[in-house]
Amino acid sequence: MTPTADRPLVDVRDLTVEFDAADGTVRAVDRLSLTLGAGRSLALVGESGSGKSTVAAALLGLHRGTGARVTGTVLVDGTDPATAPPAALRGLRGGTAAMVFQDPLSALDPHLAIGEQIAGVHRLHHPVSRRAARARAVEVLGRVGIPDAARRARSRPHEFSGGMRQRALLAMALACDPRLIVADEPTTALDVTVQAQILDLLHELRHETGTALLLVTHDVGVAAESADEVLVMRGGREVERGPVARVLTAPAAPYTRRLLDAVPRLDGPARTPAAPAKGELLLEATGLRREFGRGRSAVTAVEDASLTLRAGETLGLVGESGSGKTTLGRMLVRLLDPTGGELRYRGTEIGRLDERGLRPFRRELQLVFQDPASSLNPRRTIGASVADFVPPGGSEARVRARVRDLLDRVGLDPDRYDAYPHEFSGGQRQRVGIARALAAEPRVIVCDEPVSALDVTTQAQVTALLTDLQAELGLGLVFIAHDLAVVRRVSDRVAVMRAGRIVEQGDAAQVYDAPRDPYTRRLLAAVPALDPALAEDRRAHRARHPEPAGT
Amino acid sequence: MRPSSALSRRLAVAATGLVLTTGVAACAGPQEAGDKAGSGTAAGAEPRKGGTLTVLNAEAQSDFDPARLYTSGGGNVPSLVFRTLTTRNREAGAAGTEVVPDLATDTGRPNKDATEWTYTLKEGLKYEDGTPITSADVKYGIERSFAAELSGGAPYLRDWLVGGDTYQGSYKDPKGLASIVTPDPRTIVFKLRKPEGEFPFVATQTQFAPVPKAKDTGAKYEEHPVSSGPYKVVANENDGERLVLERNEHWDPKTDPERKAYPDRIDVRSGLDEAVINQRLATSAGADAAAVTTDTNLGPAELAQLGSDQELAARVGTGRFGFTNYLAFNPKVKPFDNPKVRQAISYAINRTSVVNAAGGSALAEPATTFLPEKKAFGYEPYDHFPAGKTGDPAKAKQLLKEAGFPDGLKVTLLHSTAQNRATSPEIATAVQEALAKAGITVELDGQEPNSFNEKRWSVKDAPGFFLSRWGADWPAGSAFLAPIFDGRQIVTDGSNYNHAQLDDPAVNKEIDEISKLTDLKAAAPRWGALDKKIGAQALDVPLFHPVYKRLVGKSVKNVVISDWTGVLDISQVAVK
Amino acid sequence: MTLVTDAPVPVADLPATGTARQVWRRLRTRPAALASAAVLLLLVLLAAAAPLIAALTGQDPYAYHDDLVDSARGGVPYGPFGGASADHWLGVEPGTGRDLFTRLLYGARISLLVAVGATALQILIGLLVGLAAGLGSRWVDGLLGRATDVLVALPMLVLAIALTAVVPRGFPRPLLLVLVIGLLGWAGTSRIVRAQTLALKNLDFVAAARLAGHGRRRTARRELLPALAAPVLTYAAILVPANIVVEASLSFLGVGVTPPTPSWGQMLSTAQTWFRADPAYVLLPSGFLFVTVLASTVLGDAVRTALDPREASRLRVGTAKETGR
């Protein structure tokens, strides 16, 4: 059956997907309907748990055999992936609809050469020789912008950078000549500049081949850049649906509005800078340097980093992955030993102290971790984890009271003292992380990507909490993030890192409004805009100033 | 006599570290006179020459130097390669306990007081390379066995020959032993320190095999010893685990009426698991049909299977080697200094349990005498402390009361952890259980074999109560009784077998008297009488005499089991 | 340090949960696990109550019954099924006529005791060495890795005999076996613990513990040990039956428990040749051993799955001391 003009490529009606969980049934998708015409693009937008990925999986029949209950009808190019015979299903998968997954590192077989993986998939849908399949793999790799594709086709995934892997995944989809590309958070794991490149590439390919796109994303900005239409989901249901320009500029549903409001914007409200040089000078780093490994294999992660932090001030540290910002952050709280340079805390040199020497300072320098899941011991109650940080000396009851106090302070129910981390949502866990840092009664808190694992609405709450606490306690705060908009919202001063060096440092307003370093300018240009028209402009701009792939 | 070769059931290596030769005493066991001998398989058919005989053994022939072998009567496999001055009579039953000439023309001509023995070699004796065998070669063979490099043989030459106690062997002292004289190439004379009527038995041991001096390679000689017998070594691999013998063309059957040498080739494979050996012989498929073993007895489990299988039962050879397993006392240790305690234990013992632990009545016969039940030893029956079949705990309790232990007694029994059904845990446990009924609590002290042997063979550290065993190097009373009860054979700084440390002038004198007799038939009854006399002192509790039952392959013929070795004589076996 | 040792062990994927109640809830839904637990419990109870049961049935595991075995046929028990009767439910031992049922129960005491004791020792040493290697410097790690190699290559029999000679007389033999098996068999545990530790120590919550200003030891105890519990416990489930087989093999080599004390290993090693003449004698201890192996394996798998749902299928396999060959 070929779709006719009036028959959409994808037709989903009353789709409901349910899973069995430890404590009852979870309805991930609830009576959702959608259509997507050939060559059109639709973005499914929602926060975590909204069921958007489940919908994408249903299009390819990926729930078959998993125990999930799927009801309603799904037709992709006339085939129902939930009931199609195995052969037809295998034809549909890849041949009609190709999926591009999130996290390109784990989405590729680590043991096989990339070209081989693409060729293998290609041969499933096209009866060609091995040699021809390999040639096709090289061709599509070249098409997605992998330089020297013939040679790089023999590389394994770990030899590719994140952006190249994502390109390779796109190439895999292309290799099958599908009519529909289903992209599940295709750029989430990528830096902004790379994200922009991938989105541009996707855009370009669609125009060239006329392939339809179903884009699943939590990032409204990404949707704005790539889709004709937007479907906002929440709790498995449709919240709002419409042309992208309309939904983003004039949202009808309150939830959509809240979602949009929570998105940090470069043009949003900025923090009023603290009065300069007022607080006590807490941290002073001079020429900090850190190498990993020894001898020839040594890698310099941070080079000649100098900065200061005063009480009551927030220093934003921005940079893309691998820029050394996390390494620098960890050196500041002395979780890592600097290889060179000086680090003074309230005038005392602490850069070369050993663990014993650091004892007196430990509690005063705290870190809030990026991943709230892994930074809490899953086998201990959150109360116990926080209590560990309360300065010793008090009775057990007093420690407990103090922890309850802190939990309350960060907006958690103190009665959940004895609950385990997995019983909390991501945002709540990050609040526990903050409570823990506060428990130590620190003067400096380094926040390492404290909100990047969180949904936008939660992000806003957590950043607000941090800002409040800082103001109240007069803390020195280092705020590390890759998201320029978030940093802008909280920082007094901003340092931009690239390849281990601080390339630009200054007041937030100055850095954002009048960036001096070209890299800073590129970063700013890559941030997705919520306005589709603006996005189009930016895309055109980027097309005129191309950056090499593979960065 | 060597106290046993450890037939350790398994990985066996010589718990006792014996340099024991395959087959020989180790395995030996006599056979009830003729009645069963040769009854095996091939009773009817006439044995013919040819074929390959496979020997499946547990213990490797890791020593194959005639100087190092400790054999009874020259050994089984070694005797195919080494001829000695005399040898054992290769006949079934009691006739097999006799000594017959081998290289020599007779069994030796003693002087009047049996301190000098003269032998004359037969004519036409040759080595495997065709060179003639001379009396000087026999002398050299004996002299080299005194070398430290080639230690391991029996102690008799050292103890009996004039100057033997200080001689350092032919390598350090090439002048040789003055007490061995070779007036001409066919004559050899031995001069002894005291009368030894049983010298012809000693002359059966492999040290009396000729060794050509020019071919002697010292410690490496065992890799390819020069044959004087019907077979020569063509392969000796893996430290004696695989030995292939083929006909020695220069062996003249006319000079050797004893060895039949029917097979063309003999393939000795050792290092095998005993259970597997028995299964192979029972299955008797392929090459295993022409197979025998010279060191592996049937165990109780295999025996239990036999009853239902007539064909299999017909292939079992039964024999007895002069062996006695006993409970040894060291009267120097309390409370075993008290004869009543020793007697009480003698009464309490349950020989049925012990025999069962040793494998049942088919594999062990209850013993009340020290000498095994063989005419050659001079066996005289006695049972000084009749315990009946299952022990007499009442009598034992009464004796204990008399001895001053009305509330029973607590003692420790030393035994070995080797699984040999002789000094092993099973036997010790059976003893423990029986004595418990008489109010004697036995604590078991199981020791790893080396440590067990060091303790029981030590004069200083020997415990008061332990398991032991004794077997004769040749079938005569002296070989059995002297090392155990002769006070002058208490070895203070070596291996002592006189466990009771008995030094009774009357006993010593009687031993000397009998040893002078060259008429062994006259000597035998006196050994029996001596045994009975010593037995009254309850210096040990004889437990049982082991019986050897061994399978042969289906096409094996002419199974001859003598009362000397108790196992089939490999020189008689035919496979065609 | 060698990568080998890292390879078989998964990087610690942190389990979602670890509370006892949840583990129990997950276990409860698995009939096989419950049955296995019941079987093991029954075995332990039977072993513990062996003297009581012996008294109740009136059978002494050490008493000889010469009248029940056929002395002329190697001591094979009279009657079918190894001489099973109303008095001797599972028959009697060939040669001695001792009651097999009570001997099996008494044997279970020793076998389980030795296996569990040795496992505990292996886990203890393995934990200490693994933690030290994982947390220590490269140098310490390499040294401990080599020490592990030494232990793998050291023949167990040599140590067993040497230890037997050194300990005073009257030193309990089961304890000696525990020492021998335990001292040589911790390589597998230490490798697992080391790999887990290496993975764990880079996790944020361990780093966070440093920020609290506590010492390393406290960090190891509070943060690492709980996370190591799942892999180590489940590995123990594999070690216990493996150690029973090792005990059997040591018995076979003559360095097992001292008679007349029975153990499954001792029974198996004497029973080896009997399986045609008296199959029951071999099958009984083999059967008990097999049931133990099966039950602890199934239970071990289930416990691991329950402890670590995400890691459900990962099996830790022993490279414990292999004397069972």
Add this chain to the structure above:
Amino acid sequence: MTTYLLRRLAGAALVLLALSVLVYALFYVVPGDPAKLACGERCNPAQIAQVRTRLGLEEGVFSQYLHFLQGIFAGRDYSTGTGLVHCDAPCLGLSYQTDQQVTALILERLPATASLALGALVVWLLVGVGTGLLSALRRGGPTERILTVLTLAGTGTPVFILGLLLLMAVCAQLQWLPFPSYVPLGEDPEQWAWNMLLPWTALGLFESAKYARLTRSSVLETLAEDHIRTFRAYGVAERTLVTRHALRGAVPPVIAISAVDLGSMFGGAVLTESLFGIPGLGRTLIEGVRRVDLPVVVGVTLVMGLFVVLAGVLADLLHAAADRRVVLK
């Protein structure tokens, strides 16, 4: 890579040194006097003293150990009585009990042990990985349960029982094969294989449960990984997913454990060797221990240590080859 090899070499030297010291120390307390044993049971004290001197046992343990080390690096001379024999470096000494050169003895027995170990490796890889794969494919079904029980039965039965059962069934009852006796590979490869078949099977089965479980779990774990989902979403059939992609996940752990097992097996699979009469190192070791034959025990232990280390290196290399992400350093 060079650094890696150098480091492992230094490690190996350390392991061997520690092993030899340890064995010497243990032997110091092991009961049994090698001189008495070597001399024979009825030796007198003078003879024992002679033998003791000949074996070099009258020296202190430390000096004996130094001589041993000297032999390894420079070789030693020994008297046979009729002449001197030079034992070339690396000379592990002369057996106390059989006067054989230990180095030669080990070289003579190594092939049998290697035959057994390598063949068993093949069996456990075939049976273990095969059943592991099958139970991963049929997970939760009756096939898996039966396979689990079967492989566990192999592991839960001591090899001295399992092996004898095999012999009884195959050689005695069914008579499909003659009872095995070891034939060196160099002598007759075909006979070698036939005769090793049962020992391989017995030892391989004993080990294979472990590999079955390992393979099964690794495969299942890999199947749960993201990249499998990718290929499933591109229409790759389930069977292909397992054989082409998931099996690879099982390779590194199987290699690692196999290498360790293989290495430790070079000290001999004592019970298997004894049961099947294979003249290998395991039996040599046990005999050495029983006869207090220190040079033999030290020699075999060192060989085993060497192979344990080699196996570790081999596993690293194979692992690096199987998984290109691994870097050796």
